[in-house]
Amino acid sequence: MAITPAFDQASRAQMPALKVAILGFGTVGSAVARILCDQPAHSPLRLTHVYNRNVERKRVDWVTGDVCWSSNIDEVLASDADIIVELIGGMDPAHEWISRALTSGKSVVTANKKLIAKHGPELSALACKHGAALSFGASVAGGVPVIDALQEGLAGDQLYKVSGILNGTCNYILTKIESEGISFEEALVEAQRAGFAEADPTDDVDGFDARSKLVILSRIGLKAIVQPEQIHCDSIRRIGAIDFTYSHELGCTIRQISRAERREGQIYAAVQPALVPIDSPMAHITGSLNIVLSSGKYGGQTAFSGHGAGGHSTAVAVVSDLLDIARGRSGDNVRPQIAADVLPVTGNFTSAHYLRFTVHDRPGIVAAIANTLAAHSINIDALLQKPGYNKDALPFVVTLEQCPTEQLEAAMRDLRKLDFLVHAPLTMPILTKEL
Numbered sequence: 001m002a003i004t005p006a007f008d009q010a011s012r013a014q015m016p017a018l019k020v021a022i023l024g025f026g027t028v029g030s031a032v033a034r035i036l037c038d039q040p041a042h043s044p045l046r047l048t049h050v051y052n053r054n055v056e057r058k059r060v061d062w063v064t065g066d067v068c069w070s071s072n073i074d075e076v077l078a079s080d081a082d083i084i085v086e087l088i089g090g091m092d093p094a095h096e097w098i099s100r101a102l103t104s105g106k107s108v109v110t111a112n113k114k115l116i117a118k119h120g121p122e123l124s125a126l127a128c129k130h131g132a133a134l135s136f137g138a139s140v141a142g143g144v145p146v147i148d149a150l151q152e153g154l155a156g157d158q159l160y161k162v163s164g165i166l167n168g169t170c171n172y173i174l175t176k177i178e179s180e181g182i183s184f185e186e187a188l189v190e191a192q193r194a195g196f197a198e199a200d201p202t203d204d205v206d207g208f209d210a211r212s213k214l215v216i217l218s219r220i221g222l223k224a225i226v227q228p229e230q231i232h233c234d235s236i237r238r239i240g241a242i243d244f245t246y247s248h249e250l251g252c253t254i255r256q257i258s259r260a261e262r263r264e265g266q267i268y269a270a271v272q273p274a275l276v277p278i279d280s281p282m283a284h285i286t287g288s289l290n291i292v293l294s295s296g297k298y299g300g301q302t303a304f305s306g307h308g309a310g311g312h313s314t315a316v317a318v319v320s321d322l323l324d325i326a327r328g329r330s331g332d333n334v335r336p337q338i339a340a341d342v343l344p345v346t347g348n349f350t351s352a353h354y355l356r357f358t359v360h361d362r363p364g365i366v367a368a369i370a371n372t373l374a375a376h377s378i379n380i381d382a383l384l385q386k387p388g389y390n391k392d393a394l395p396f397v398v399t400l401e402q403c404p405t406e407q408l409e410a411a412m413r414d415l416r417k418l419d420f421l422v423h424a425p426l427t428m429p430i431l432t433k434e435l
């Protein structure tokens with residue numbers, strides 16, 4: 001399908017609607033179908049195919065009778081559909097099916113962050129080669145139109161930093177621990193009950209989902225091609241109510257922060273739980289909300305926030321991409337392909353740090369910790385200890401003055417050898433308002 005170079009109301013009205021095939025009739029796929037079936041008669045989009053394995057069990061009465069329900073992917077990819085909407089998720093077979101669709105000149109819209117993080121540049125090049133569009137506005141922050149905002153709205157700036165709270169599951173869990181004083185495990189069960197966490201929460205709580213989104217934001221915002229596995233991830237599994245108690249004393253709260261910065265020909269990037277000041281924009285993001293902050297050389301900081309997941313908000317982003325294609329503008333193909341550099345990646349940010357120790361109490365512990373840190377030229381800023389804990393598993397917190405992460409890691413290798421530890425110390429960066 002050739003994409004119309006510019007949207008023209010008069011000619012658009014005479015053009016037949018673009019035919020849309022949805023692959024995957026799950027949470028997002030069915031919500032997209034709902035919106036498409038609810039379009040006005042003169043809509044430039046028409047749902048023509050729904051594909052799913054064992055599709056018969058997916059049939060619903062609100063989809064009009066002329067839509068073809070199929071479990072045969074070859075039939076759908078060879079059909080006269082103009083746009084394929086990939087909503088099955090995962091790497092394979094989504095990668096193969098998107099490649100086949102683009103190669104045959106069909107445009108593709110996807111919400112698949114994992115796939116776009118890994119194969120986005122290659123698939124965008126394929127789209128360009130075949131005169132098709134590839135749009136993935138729903139892949140980061142669900143219904144928050146941040147991809148379009150970075151690519152279009154802030155195109156006039158030179159962005160050097162993107163950061164945010166990109167995973168609603170982690171944010172829900174952390175804010176539950178904070179507000180109810182419960183454990184990580186209890187908060188996870190609540191998140192699963194409320195439908196905010198999968199039965200296997202690994203991708204979310206260990207940071208891999210946010211990492212995929214950070215890769216996409218780095219490419220779109222910072223014009224840097226980064227591979228997901230190059231980005232350091234720390235899990236939120238070890239965060240407990242006690243960490244919120246201590247971080248509140250420090251004027252902070254804890255959020256899973258994803259950040260990437262283009263500096264001196266490198267990308268600094270990490271996904272990790274971090275202390276953020278209580279009066280920062282990140283601290284105000286509670287429950288399953290998302291926020292993305294971008295920093296530009298000329299325009300300063302811009303914030304985008306809203307519902308980062310959920311069938312309907314994600315479907316809105318998918319349908320917006322479809323309408324964008326129908327208007328003749330689209331993801332990567334109509335605008336010239338965005339030049340992005342392959343840059344080395346480091347997680348060696350410099351910041352203050354929070355260290356939580358749990359020890360078998362005995363004299364000399366603080367001196368041993370201070371000496372180990374001093375041997376690595378790291379200064380202690382403060383020591384916080386709440387009364388009333390069992391001496392066999394006594395928690396206390398040490399905060400450190402600013403140092404590079406690599407310097408801290410070297411010190412941690414020695415600290416972990418100390419024989420009074422109940423378990424390895426927990427470390428988190430303490431970020432400033434600007435991150």
Ligand SMILES: NC(=O)c1ccc[n+]([C@@H]2O[C@H](COP(=O)([O-])OP(=O)(O)OC[C@H]3O[C@@H](n4cnc5c(N)ncnc54)[C@H](OP(=O)(O)O)[C@@H]3O)[C@@H](O)[C@H]2O)c1
Nearest residue numbers: 024025026027028029052053087088089111112309310314
């Ligand atoms: N849900 C959200 O809030 C959200 C937000 C942002 C982005 N996304 C992204 O949107 C995509 C879809 O997510 P979702 O939540 O809608 O997932 P979902 O509810 O699990 O739906 C996926 C659908 O695709 C079908 N499917 C999966 N693999 C298939 C295969 N190999 N062959 C045929 N059909 C297959 C599934 O069929 P079965 O019923 O047989 O399993 C299911 O109907 C993912 O890439 C996800 O990361 C989701």
